[in-house]
Amino acid sequence: MAKPPKFASATAPRLDPFVVAAGDASPRDQRDLMERPFFSLSKTPRAKPILYRSGDVQVEVHALPEHGMATIWDADVLIWAASQIVDAENGGLHTSRRLRFTPYQLLTGIGRATGATEYRLFKAALRRLQSTVVATTIRQGEHWRRQQFSWIAEWEERGGVGGRVEGVEVVLADWFYRGVVDRSLVLTIDPLYFRLTGGIERWLYRVARKHAGHQPAGWMFELAHLHQKSGSLARPSDFALDIRRIVARQPLPGYHLTLDRAQGRERLRIAPLTAIITLGGPARPAVDAPVDGLVTSGARPIGISGARDTGHQAQARPAKPCPTRVGGALNLESNLESNLLAGGRRIEGRAP
Template sequence: MNAAPGIPRSRRASERNRLDPFVVSGGDASPRDQRDLMERPFFSLAKTKRTVPIFYEAGDVRVEVFGMPDHGMATIWDADVLIWAASQIVEAENLGLTTSRFLRFTPYQLLSSIGRQTGARDYGLLKAALTRLQSTVVATTIRNGQNWRRQQFSWITEWEICASQTGRAAGVEIVIPEWFYRGVIDRSLVLAIDPAYFRLTGGIERWLYRIARKHAGRQRAGWTFEIAHLHAKSGSLVRVSDFAIQIRHIAARQSLPGYRLGIERDGARELLRILPADLSTIPVDNHVNGIGISHATLIGTSHAGLSGLRTHESQLSLWPETAIPALNLSNLESNSYVDGAGRLADNGPGPSVSGPKARGDGP
């Protein structure tokens, strides 16, 4: 079959040919995260390139993540792109606008919304992040209905950066996978998160906030995890003992916005208790005023030295044929928890993650 005239060869088999674009005309939207991504190990927590796969299993839930040797696995900082996309889709849906898996936006909209700089280096880091998101392969049985079904996809199906005549990145087109899009338009599978999340600099620290928001939420009794089980849920390559040290440092800093952390002992088990910081004034889906860490790492920064004790430091219309719409303003897997009476309950041993010992997730 001949391609339609005027369509470049690279676009002939593109999903963008059959999807209506969702043109993001604003940028500011309350940040939302997807529940499935918050509680399972879908991303590398390291700032160095990771190619060791993630294998995670709990009950009938399986997650497998593979990074390509050339680029490595998508990181938890790269996941900011998905959080931003989810936030824009939810905001537009709330306003009754039509959304799509095919998003058009400017790099400035994305970077400024997640607290990043907008210089040439930052656009280069965004390009590297998009490359890792596309090259990472995910296979999971989550949301498989009554029958077991394994779904496989990449975080971004395809992407393109449009450059101006000066070479400056001026527009971005991305297509997100159906699995992720369905998890965003289903409101029961989305949670509001604190904007201070984007200022958290450590991989484990960022992952721990998402775990706290997903499990502890605004429950007065909070939630308690065995640290060894948290290690399995994280997919981290650091040793359990090193992971525990980093969790203790995060608890000592009290750096998670909206939550207070405490280390406890139950015999030989070391536990982390997560409690909401203030239940009396803040509704569940409103922003909280937490302690944020400044000097956030930029998207996709890799090969940076790490330490468990310190941190690292107007819509442009590019597509004249498309009108820009109105501005978009508007567990089972936990092995322990604290019940309503304050008693510690146990759900049995947690899952395991395979892979060699390594360093580099950061707190």
């Protein structure tokens, strides 16, 4: 009897691979991942689980100590995969949660360099995405409570001369894939997102895109509520300090941030930059503005975050410039728990 091929699995015969022909697609993000704490926001390996609950929504994320939890930089792999799937389906092509592509396609698609270090970091990201276990009640049917999965069910690589990886095949989680093929659960994001270097500011951009969208009044959160939604290990005071530094830099593409206080509570208002400019407000600062050393919330400075030419840091400007309006939805249907504050208090979802 012939031996089964290496890396064969029970799912392989039932899944025709979706071969990515080109990596040039507008970046798209999955809505459920944009506002809940699914990823570590630090480059320091995290083993402590994320346990998040808001109403009927529960998210639990567990990691293996030897790999650490999947980070928000690892999530670039999922964003790129979602972009390719949506772009192919828009063109009438058949897709699958089994993707076949080259690392070069992915790395250039998310604005990273393509040296040996980047290939090594890319494979480390795949390991974390596969070893991280997620359990959530989001998008479950009437008679089902929660679903458990890893972001990548399996992956394999094809080696070339000198050990260089020539091709990669990954099988995405069915929960994630179903959330991508449902067009109502996907939002276009600014390509400049990949150039944001800090974990908190990356997460904050995704929250802004999901909630503020293009609403002229934007969206407002108390910092205590944002801290809860982020899943950050930082103390609330350190998290608030990080937010203040981000507000001072204004690095989020397409959005303007302001802080104020009401009844002794600090609040963050996120408004689309187009609305601010229309009203004669400040112009958007360059995303290349210097970033201070504290790019991970509450963590000591990490050398790799400032290193040159690494897969942790975006490099060249993406080929596609950001359109004037990224997506068209006002996001008026944003999740209700986003209006809830820590302790059960409620504020207005949209800024007055």
